[in-house]
Each structure stands twice: as structure tokens, then as C-alpha cells.
Amino acid sequence: MNSSKKTARIAGFWYLLMAITAPVGLLYVPSKLIVPGDAAATANNIIVSESLFRFGIVSSFICQIAFIFLVLALYRLLKEVNQKQAMLMVAFVLVSVPIAFFNMLNHVAALILLSGAGFLAVFEPNQLHALVMVFLKLQEHGTIIAQIFWGLWLFPFGVLVFRSGLFPKILGILLLIAGFGYVVHSFTFLLFPHYGDVVAQYVTVPEAVGELSIVLWLLIKGVTNQKPSPGEDMLK
Known part of the structure; x- marks a missing residue:
């Protein structure tokens, strides 16, 4: 196995790990714990299924760590094609990861609020x-912001x-189509929130197809026998 094929398989492994862990968190x-419009039911679900809620947080952390290793492997594989584009790819990922990490603090905050700690006695249960619902909503909006960069790096x-x-x-x-879908979905949600779910119905499939296709190719095929052509770049 040549070095390019090995690097591609490594990238495929990290991409697959992301594809497994991202949907969990x-x-x-x-979908299992949050009841839209019902803060009491949502809080009760989190208390009863705290382990599941924590598992979602950990899955999200693993996903973001895998994202870093993925883009570094892809940089090694593709930097000879065009180093500027490869660096831009890395830059978008390295912007998105801290946003996602800090965004997870919203779920941690929800756990703290439901922990029953003595300093929370000044608050009524409702x-x-x-x-808790406020922090869950902040998590949702933070994900939309991070998703802009999940599209841009593509x-x-x-x-x-x-x-x-x-x-x-x-x-x-x-x-490219998948990246466009992510960006359109994010900006629609931010600018016209009532249409966010409608747009999501149309962009979810191309997003999934675009990324799963490259995941499977990296894992199964690796790379073709053709060599990169660094001199041919329409975006230099």
C-alpha cells in the first residue's frame, strides 16, 4: 500500500468515526429527550436518562476530535494539489471545532441546573x-453557527x-453541493427561522450523499493510481 493510499484510509477512518458519532449527539x-415546547417533560427526561444525555455530549466531543485528525490527514493527502486551498480547508475546520466545543457547554449547563445542587434552591422547579430549555435552545443555535463552517470547509x-x-x-x-447545502440551511435558519425546517428537508439528502460518498471511497478504494497535478488549479 503506497503512502497516499494509506493516508486516504486513515482519513476515511476518522471520517467514518465522525459519521457514527455526530448523529448520536x-x-x-x-430526539429521545427533548420535547419541543414542554420544558418540564424535557427536564424530567434528562433527569431520568442522564447517562444517555451525557453519552450524547461525549459523542459530540469524540466527533470534533476526529474532525481535527481527519482534516490533518486530508491536508497531508491533498496539499500538493494546491497548498493554499488545503490550508483554507484546515482553517475552516479549526474555526468550527472551538465553536462546537464551547457550544457543548450549553448541555453541561443543563446538567448543572438539574443536578439538585444546594445553590439552586433559590429557583422554583419551573x-x-x-x-434548561434556554440552554438547549442555545445549543441548537450554536450548532447552526458551527454548521456554517461545516459547509465552508467542503x-x-x-x-x-x-x-x-x-x-x-x-x-x-x-x-461542493453538500457544502452549499450546509451553508444555505444555516443562513436560512438564522435569517428566516420559520423556513429552516423546510430547507432542511431538501438539503439533508445531498449533504449525506456528498459526505458518505467520500467516506466510502476513502475507506474502500483509498485513491486512484493517478497522481495529483499541482500545476493545474483553477483557483490559484
Whole structure:
């Protein structure tokens, strides 16, 4: 196995780890515990299933750590295609990760509010439940902000994949479409929140297809036998 293929497989492993852990913290745990519009029921669910809630937090941490190792592996693989684009790809990821890390503090805050600590005795139960819901909403909005960068990093990544000769060009196109989907979804949610869910229905599939396609290619195929062509770059 040549070094490029080995690096691609390593990147595929980190990408797969992200693909497994991200839905747990972002989708599965919230769907099981958060009851929209019902702060008391949501608080009770978190108290009863605290281990599941904590598991969601840990899954999100693992996802973000894997994201760092993923982009570093991809940088090693693609930097010869265009170093500026490769650095831009890394920069977008390294901006998104701290946002995601700090955003997880909102879930930690929810746990503290429901911990029964003595200093919380000044709050009525319904007040604590409302505060918990506030932090959960902040978590949701923080994720939308981080998602902007989850889309932006796919633009240089997609261009590098398209131009590298190491992958089928269609994978680069699918990544660009996925990146566009993330960005459109985020800005729609921020500017026109009532349409956020509607847009999500249309962009979720291309997002998933774009990223899962490159994950599977990295893991199964690695790279093609073609060499990168660093001199050919439409975005220099």
C-alpha cells in the first residue's frame, strides 16, 4: 500500500468515526429527550436518562476530535494539489471545532441546573426547567453557527478532490453541493427561522450523499493510481 493510499484510509477512518458519532449527539439523543415546547417533560427526561444525555455530549466531543485528525490527514493527502486551498480547508475546520466545543457547554449547563445542587434552591422547579430549555435552545443555535463552517470547509475540500486526480471528479462535485447545502440551511435558519425546517428537508439528502460518498471511497478504494497535478488549479 503506497503512502497516499494509506493516508486516504486513515482519513476515511476518522471520517467514518465522525459519521457514527455526530448523529448520536446531534440527532438521536435530542430526539429521545427533548420535547419541543414542554420544558418540564424535557427536564424530567434528562433527569431520568442522564447517562444517555451525557453519552450524547461525549459523542459530540469524540466527533470534533476526529474532525481535527481527519482534516490533518486530508491536508497531508491533498496539499500538493494546491497548498493554499488545503490550508483554507484546515482553517475552516479549526474555526468550527472551538465553536462546537464551547457550544457543548450549553448541555453541561443543563446538567448543572438539574443536578439538585444546594445553590439552586433559590429557583422554583419551573424556573429551572425554563432555564434548561434556554440552554438547549442555545445549543441548537450554536450548532447552526458551527454548521456554517461545516459547509465552508467542503468547498476547498471539494475543489481539491475534483482537481487532484486521486478521486473521481463526481466526488468533488458532490462535496461542493453538500457544502452549499450546509451553508444555505444555516443562513436560512438564522435569517428566516420559520423556513429552516423546510430547507432542511431538501438539503439533508445531498449533504449525506456528498459526505458518505467520500467516506466510502476513502475507506474502500483509498485513491486512484493517478497522481495529483499541482500545476493545474483553477483557483490559484
